[in-house]
Amino acid sequence: MEIQRVILNNIGLFENLEIPLAPTEQNPSNITVFVGNNGAGKTSVLKALATSLSWFTARLRTEKGSGNPIPEDDILNAANAATIEIEICDSSGASDNPNQSEFEHHFKWTLAKNRIGRKAGYTSHLNDCTRLANRYRDALTRDDKTSLPIIAFYPVERVVLDIPLKIRTRHTFLQLDGYDNSLSQGVDFRRFFEWFREREDTENESGISEDLLNQLKPLLETNPDAWQRLNEFNASARDRQLTAVRTAIRQFMPQMDNLRVRRKPRLYMAIDKNGETLNVAQLSQSEKSLMALVGDIARRLAMLNPALENPLGGDGIVLIDEVDLHLHPSWQRSLCDRLIATFPNCQFVLTTHSPLVISDCKNVLVYTLTNGELRQLPSQYGQDANTVLLDVMDTSIRNEKINAELNDLLDAIQDSKLTEAQQLLAKLTEELPANHLELVKAKLLLRKQELRHANH
Numbered sequence: 001m002e003i004q005r006v007i008l009n010n011i012g013l014f015e016n017l018e019i020p021l022a023p024t025e026q027n028p029s030n031i032t033v034f035v036g037n038n039g040a041g042k043t044s045v046l047k048a049l050a051t052s053l054s055w056f057t058a059r060l061r062t063e064k065g066s067g068n069p070i071p072e073d074d075i076l077n078a079a080n081a082a083t084i085e086i087e088i089c090d091s092s093g094a095s096d097n098p099n100q101s102e103f104e105h106h107f108k109w110t111l112a113k114n115r116i117g118r119k120a121g122y123t124s125h126l127n128d129c130t131r132l133a134n135r136y137r138d139a140l141t142r143d144d145k146t147s148l149p150i151i152a153f154y155p156v157e158r159v160v161l162d163i164p165l166k167i168r169t170r171h172t173f174l175q176l177d178g179y180d181n182s183l184s185q186g187v188d189f190r191r192f193f194e195w196f197r198e199r200e201d202t203e204n205e206s207g208i209s210e211d212l213l214n215q216l217k218p219l220l221e222t223n224p225d226a227w228q229r230l231n232e233f234n235a236s237a238r239d240r241q242l243t244a245v246r247t248a249i250r251q252f253m254p255q256m257d258n259l260r261v262r263r264k265p266r267l268y269m270a271i272d273k274n275g276e277t278l279n280v281a282q283l284s285q286s287e288k289s290l291m292a293l294v295g296d297i298a299r300r301l302a303m304l305n306p307a308l309e310n311p312l313g314g315d316g317i318v319l320i321d322e323v324d325l326h327l328h329p330s331w332q333r334s335l336c337d338r339l340i341a342t343f344p345n346c347q348f349v350l351t352t353h354s355p356l357v358i359s360d361c362k363n364v365l366v367y368t369l370t371n372g373e374l375r376q377l378p379s380q381y382g383q384d385a386n387t388v389l390l391d392v393m394d395t396s397i398r399n400e401k402i403n404a405e406l407n408d409l410l411d412a413i414q415d416s417k418l419t420e421a422q423q424l425l426a427k428l429t430e431e432l433p434a435n436h437l438e439l440v441k442a443k444l445l446l447r448k449q450e451l452r453h454a455n456h
C-alpha cells in the first residue's frame with residue numbers, strides 16, 4: 001500500500017498544494033523527504049496525511065468507523081473550508097484480471113471540514129476508503145493470518161518515557177493492536193516494553209530462560225553436544241516477532257544486540273552493547289530514541305504480519321516528523337539507507353532539518369517548502385553537508401559574525417597588512433577552538449607572509 005499523491009486545499013498555510021510522493025519514475029526509492037525552515041509547513045503535510053489515513057484504520061476495525069476530523073485550527077485562516085485528497089495504490093487482494101486492475105488498485109478519497117457556522121463548501125468522499133478497508137476485512141475473514149499494512153505517524157512530541165518497572169495490567173496484544181495509537185501518540189516506550197515482556201514470557205515458556213541457561217552452562221561444560229542441542233532448541237523457540245524487533249535494532253545499531261527483559265534482581269530491559277550488558281535506561285538519549293523508533297516500527301510490522309517469515313518485509317506507510325531529532329550525525333547520515341535496507345516495503349515520508357539526512361541516499365525524493373510553495377530538489381546524493389546547508393537549507397555554514405571576521409583576516413593576510421592580521425588572529429583565537437580548520441589555515445598563511453616579509 002502506498003500513497004501516490006496528496007492534494008491539500010486550505011490546510012495550514014497551503015491554499016492549494018499537490019504533492020506526488022516517492023516512488024516516482026525519477027525517484028524509485030520509497031522515501032520522500034521535506035525540508036524547509038521552521039513554519040514552512042512540513043508538519044502540516046504529515047499531519048494531513050495522518051488525518052486522512054486514520055479513516056482507513058478506523059474502517060478496518062469497523063465498517064462505519066470514523067477517523068480523525070480535520071481540526072478547525074488547521075483550516076487556512078482566510079478560508080471557510082478545507083479538504084485533504086489522497087490517492088493510494090494498493091495491489092493486495094486484487095484479482096489478476098487486467099481489465100479490473102486499474103480500478104482495483106487505485107483508491108482516492110477526500111476528507112472535508114467546514115468551519116462551524118459556515119455554509120458547507122466541500123463534502124467528504126470516503127467510498128474508496130471504505131472499499132479499501134473492506135477488502136482487507138474480507139481477507140481477514142477468510143484468513144486471520146492475512147498481512148495488514150502498517151500505518152504509523154511519529155510526531156515530534158514522540159518521547160521516550162522512562163521504562164516502567166512495574167506493569168500493572170497485563171495486556172493481550174492482538175493483530176489489530178498493531179494500529180494502537182499509531183496515528184496519534186507515536187512511540188511510547190512503555191507500551192513497547194509491555195509488549196516485549198508479554199511476548200518474551202511466551203517465548204520463555206516454550207524455550208529456556210536466559211537465567212536457567214546460565215545456571216546450566218557450568219553443568220554442561222563437559223558435554224558440548226548437549227550444550228549445543230540446548231542452544232539450538234532455544235533458537236527454534238525464539239519468538240518470530242521479537243526476532244524481528246531484535247533484527248531491526250541490530251541493523252540500525254550493529255553494536256547493540258540481544259534486547260531482552262531481565263527479571264532479577266528487579267524488572268528491567270537489558271541490551272548488550274559491544275558485549276557488555278547494560279540497562280536500557282543507561283543508554284544515551286540518542287540511542288534510546290533510535291531504538292524506540294526502530295523497535296516500534298518493527299513491533300507494529302510484526303503484529304500486523306503474523307504469517308510472514310520475516311515481518312520486516314511487511315508493507316505500509318510510515319510518517320516521521322523531524323527524523324533527525326536527537327540523532328547523532330553519523331546516524332543521520334546513514335538513516336535513509338538503513339530504513340530502506342531494514343524495511344524494504346514500507347513507504348516513508350520524512351521531514352528534517354539535517355543536511356546529512358538528504359545528502360547520503362540515492363533516489364530519495366526531496367522537496368523544499370517556502371511560502372506555501374513546493375519545489376523538488378535535484379539529487380543531493382554525495383554532496384557535502386556544507387553545500388546542502390547553503391543550497392537547500394538557506395543557512396550560513398558558520399555563524400555570520402565569525403564568518404565576517406575570518407574573511408577580514410584572510411583579506412588582511414592577502415594584502416600583507418600584517419599587524420592588522422595578527423590582531424584579528426589573536427581575537428579569533430580567543431573565540432574559536434584551537435583546532436578550528438579555517439583558523440589553522442589562516443595561521444599558516446599568516447606565518448608564510450611573515451616569513452616572506454622577514455626575508456625581504
Ligand SMILES: Nc1ncnc2c1ncn2[C@@H]1O[C@H](COP(=O)(O)OP(=O)(O)O)[C@@H](O)[C@H]1O
Binds near residue numbers: 012076
Ligand atoms: N490555519 C492556518 N492558517 C494559516 N496559516 C497557518 C494555519 N495553521 C498554521 N499556519 C502556519 O503554518 C505554520 C506551521 O507550519 P508547520 O507545519 O508547523 O511548519 P514546520 O513543521 O515546517 O515548522 C505556522 O508557522 C503558521 O504560520
Ligand SMILES: [Mg+2]
Binds near residue numbers: 042043044321
Ligand atoms: Mg514541524
